[in-house]
Amino acid sequence: MDVLNLTISSARDALKAKKISSKELTKLYFERINKIDSKLNSYVLKCEKEALIEAENADKKIAKGEGSALTGIPCALKDNFNTKGIRTTCCSKILENFTPMYDATSVSKLKNENVVILGKTNMDEFACGGSTEYSCFGPTKNPWDFTRVAGGTSGGSAASVASDLCLFALGTDTGGSIRNPAAFCGCVGLKVTYGRVSRSGVTAMSSSWDTIGSFAKTVEDAAIVLQAIAGRDKRDSTTPDVKVPDYLKNIDKGIKGLKIGIPKEYFGEGVDTGVRDAVMNAVKEYEKAGAKISEVSLSLTKYAVAVYYISMPAELSANLARFDSIRFGRKPTNEGKDLMDYYLNSRGEGFGDEIKRRIMIGAYVLSAGYYDAYYLKAQRVRTLIIKEFENVFKNVDVLIAPVTPFPAFKIGEKCDNPLAMYTADILTIPVNAAGLPALALPCGFSKSNLPIGMQIIGPQFSEELLFQAGHFYQKITDFHKKKPEL
Amino acid sequence: MPLCYNYFVLSEEQVKHIAKLARLGLNEKEIKKFSSQLTDILEYMEILNELDTKNVEPTSQVTGLKNVTREDEAKEWIKSEEMLTATPLAIQNNQIKVKSVIK
Numbered sequence: 001m002d003v004l005n006l007t008i009s010s011a012r013d014a015l016k017a018k019k020i021s022s023k024e025l026t027k028l029y030f031e032r033i034n035k036i037d038s039k040l041n042s043y044v045l046k047c048e049k050e051a052l053i054e055a056e057n058a059d060k061k062i063a064k065g066e067g068s069a070l071t072g073i074p075c076a077l078k079d080n081f082n083t084k085g086i087r088t089t090c091c092s093k094i095l096e097n098f099t100p101m102y103d104a105t106s107v108s109k110l111k112n113e114n115v116v117i118l119g120k121t122n123m124d125e126f127a128c129g130g131s132t133e134y135s136c137f138g139p140t141k142n143p144w145d146f147t148r149v150a151g152g153t154s155g156g157s158a159a160s161v162a163s164d165l166c167l168f169a170l171g172t173d174t175g176g177s178i179r180n181p182a183a184f185c186g187c188v189g190l191k192v193t194y195g196r197v198s199r200s201g202v203t204a205m206s207s208s209w210d211t212i213g214s215f216a217k218t219v220e221d222a223a224i225v226l227q228a229i230a231g232r233d234k235r236d237s238t239t240p241d242v243k244v245p246d247y248l249k250n251i252d253k254g255i256k257g258l259k260i261g262i263p264k265e266y267f268g269e270g271v272d273t274g275v276r277d278a279v280m281n282a283v284k285e286y287e288k289a290g291a292k293i294s295e296v297s298l299s300l301t302k303y304a305v306a307v308y309y310i311s312m313p314a315e316l317s318a319n320l321a322r323f324d325s326i327r328f329g330r331k332p333t334n335e336g337k338d339l340m341d342y343y344l345n346s347r348g349e350g351f352g353d354e355i356k357r358r359i360m361i362g363a364y365v366l367s368a369g370y371y372d373a374y375y376l377k378a379q380r381v382r383t384l385i386i387k388e389f390e391n392v393f394k395n396v397d398v399l400i401a402p403v404t405p406f407p408a409f410k411i412g413e414k415c416d417n418p419l420a421m422y423t424a425d426i427l428t429i430p431v432n433a434a435g436l437p438a439l440a441l442p443c444g445f446s447k448s449n450l451p452i453g454m455q456i457i458g459p460q461f462s463e464e465l466l467f468q469a470g471h472f473y474q475k476i477t478d479f480h481k482k483k484p485e486l
Numbered sequence: 487m488p489l490c491y492n493y494f495v496l497s498e499e500q501v502k503h504i505a506k507l508a509r510l511g512l513n514e515k516e517i518k519k520f521s522s523q524l525t526d527i528l529e530y531m532e533i534l535n536e537l538d539t540k541n542v543e544p545t546s547q548v549t550g551l552k553n554v555t556r557e558d559e560a561k562e563w564i565k566s567e568e569m570l571t572a573t574p575l576a577i578q579n580n581q582i583k584v585k586s587v588i589k
Binding site (some may be wrong): 002055098099101102104194195206208234237238240251300302303305306307309317323324325326327328329330331335336337338339340341342343344345347348349351353356359360361362363364376377378379380381382383385416418419434435460475 | 506508512523526530543572573582585
């Protein structure tokens, strides 16, 4: 069996029909990972022993005629998801040997369905970055061009799905960290409504911006994964009690009469012509099939980066205060003479530059004398951004826009220029400001054969609609089926 | 009213102060580098000044949820002996031994 053309759906059919066992499937994936991943560096930890046990358990279930859509399906998890008994580092030196004692809620939900966890994937340290270059394990390469980044911060998860090194992967999206690598690597990336999936057990980056989501080969597969992990969790009090619909039931509904807004600020100066053209070609397909297209304006788009880079570091600085190498974490090489020294050294040695930058921005904007001017101001502008989206959604059902202004950039190109790295997120951040869901999917390739992604954005809790729109597009195009040469 | 001064610079002294608040040990080279990088970043934030937010409520979170509570009942979860295996420091009487706090 060739893993290259499998999806969750087709793998599940094969498992049910006993064409292959989960154990055999798992072994095939590890064969491929061991052969290819040294070129990509998408996995930071391979869990072969545990995975084979999970696969055996899945096979027992399948033999009894039990199991669900994800039973026996091999997947990968970004390394900020707590996995009980399995090292979880957030790709930071300070957690280099940390082993959680419990599973994240989303992980235990997957384990209840007997998935097979192949390993943990690479990310920017503590989910701070935009390219997976700020990892203590080195960068993840783009499967389409090894001299380029895989995107970030969930670069490892995206690269592994795009390279057929797993059937789906989980990631987190706080300012674009699922959609950006999905676009750069050419796979589907789902950012959910804030609160749709429990964040319990996933290392917090910025608590009012963080979301848990997935990477998959197809929109249908992304819907299957969301079905398993969505829902209220008493361990995460920011998960509203909103019913989880059957995401697959109406996925074939089609898009006739769908009102699609094209936000003009997402197609302006700074966005590559190639990216603009690819996304507009996709829009034309929707129009041909009966959708109603209209231009809309989101005039506050250009302020979103500033809002994010004030609000997010403030929350981050609070969330990372726990990393002091006392209850857990890496001891500093020089313990110092007192507790202050111990803190300064453990955090000074354990955190990378980007983390330090962000913690300091956070401490600054929250400090006396600056709180009103920066933090409170950013929170007020965030309200304006939310209201602007609400207004736009009075007249359209969804928005379609590019995910990034350009395809994958070269490794090393932006990592010495933090501001350049930040402004690359201009098209993804506004969605996080408003807590909206957005589905990223491949819609073309650049002249140098690099994937281009578009995002379908909807109002809160409209994932079902996004799946319908995305699934329709994947029935009439095959950008998502193209494979990198590995 | 400007967010901050017209010619904004985050001085090395300010970086040292913030780093100490955040318990980050930085060397001289890092302090110089961050002073310049953080200046650029914070200067960029001035763009928010273009917007009038006089009567706008700040947003803390986007769910609209309020007062989400649960019963205060103790439950068995992870034993303290297991939790203590995570510390890199010495353990004494089921407690983590840290460096001196009081001089």
